[in-house]
Amino acid sequence: xxxxxxxxxxxxxxxxxxxxxxxxxxxxxxxxxxxxxxxxxxxxxxxxxxxxxxxxxxxxxxxxxxxxxxxxxxxxxxxxxxxxxxxxxxxxxxxxxxxxxxxxxxxxxxxxxxxxxxxxxxxxxxxxxxxxxxxxxxxxxxxxxxxxxxxxxxxxxxxxxxxxxxxxxxxxxxxxx
Amino acid sequence: xxxxxxxxxxxxxxxxxxxxxxxxxxxxxxxxxxxxxxxxxxxxxxxxxxxxxxxxxxxxxxxxxxxxxxxxxxxxxxxxxxxxxxxxxxxxxxxxxxxxxxxxxxxxxxxxxxxxxxxxxxxxxxxxxxxxxxxxxxxxxxxxxxxx
Numbered sequence: 001x002x003x004x005x006x007x008x009x010x011x012x013x014x015x016x017x018x019x020x021x022x023x024x025x026x027x028x029x030x031x032x033x034x035x036x037x038x039x040x041x042x043x044x045x046x047x048x049x050x051x052x053x054x055x056x057x058x059x060x061x062x063x064x065x066x067x068x069x070x071x072x073x074x075x076x077x078x079x080x081x082x083x084x085x086x087x088x089x090x091x092x093x094x095x096x097x098x099x100x101x102x103x104x105x106x107x108x109x110x111x112x113x114x115x116x117x118x119x120x121x122x123x124x125x126x127x128x129x130x131x132x133x134x135x136x137x138x139x140x141x142x143x144x145x146x147x148x149x150x151x152x153x154x155x156x157x158x159x160x161x162x163x164x165x166x167x168x169x170x171x172x173x174x175x176x177x
Numbered sequence: 178x179x180x181x182x183x184x185x186x187x188x189x190x191x192x193x194x195x196x197x198x199x200x201x202x203x204x205x206x207x208x209x210x211x212x213x214x215x216x217x218x219x220x221x222x223x224x225x226x227x228x229x230x231x232x233x234x235x236x237x238x239x240x241x242x243x244x245x246x247x248x249x250x251x252x253x254x255x256x257x258x259x260x261x262x263x264x265x266x267x268x269x270x271x272x273x274x275x276x277x278x279x280x281x282x283x284x285x286x287x288x289x290x291x292x293x294x295x296x297x298x299x300x301x302x303x304x305x306x307x308x309x310x311x312x313x314x315x316x317x318x319x320x321x322x323x324x325x
Contacts, residue, residue: 034262034264035264101239131236137223
């Protein structure tokens, strides 16, 4: 009984410290996406390069692919761009760009200036498709499997760590299955 | 003096006239009010401590427009909330739905309060049963010492 008198407050204090400590290390910007495990929203968009045919979600069925949401006004997109170019150069899966709330001339100039890592780029000028994908912090990256189901989402710039530890193993697993 | 005051007021008025005009009032005030009431329940994901109604982030402006469109199409409030949670998750709602996952969130404070009150009454009852000798003598008032 005497022991409990000290042990109980100590245990409660330890629990409190644990939760506060955990809270400090969580990033409130990382909102779990409700899309994970669900089919990617359907879309049919003109490509950034006007001459190209309309890009649809269903065109990508049967393939494992990566959707990268970007914009020419997005400074964080420049951070991940070199990594994206290298990733695309490795030719593991198609990387489709979604040019979010942008203008065609600016987006085209941006790609010309920094390099184009995308197999194809869908142009989402009014951001409707972005809303369907729950985009709120460009750049965002989605991994979508053969059946068109979203398997992974990264909000914010890709980092080598995320690419190597999360995305590449997932792609390997999905391509095998 | 009065003339100077009038001149100053006129200058001020001229300044005000140059300021940005208020955005045009909504075409349909009832719809706008409904939209804002729903938007006030929703979190803006770009600036997370603002509601969708308060925020001026580009995404918030787009989403308000989306809410307007949906309401105009006659969708219900529940359908609009569902549309938002389908895309952004329960996090987007300032009042998350009551479900097993959020029981702790909703009922935790009440449980803590009940536990606290329970512990307090337990301690008080136990103390009231103790004999006076179990307590240290009250030394606040030396005159009454040794005079139970």
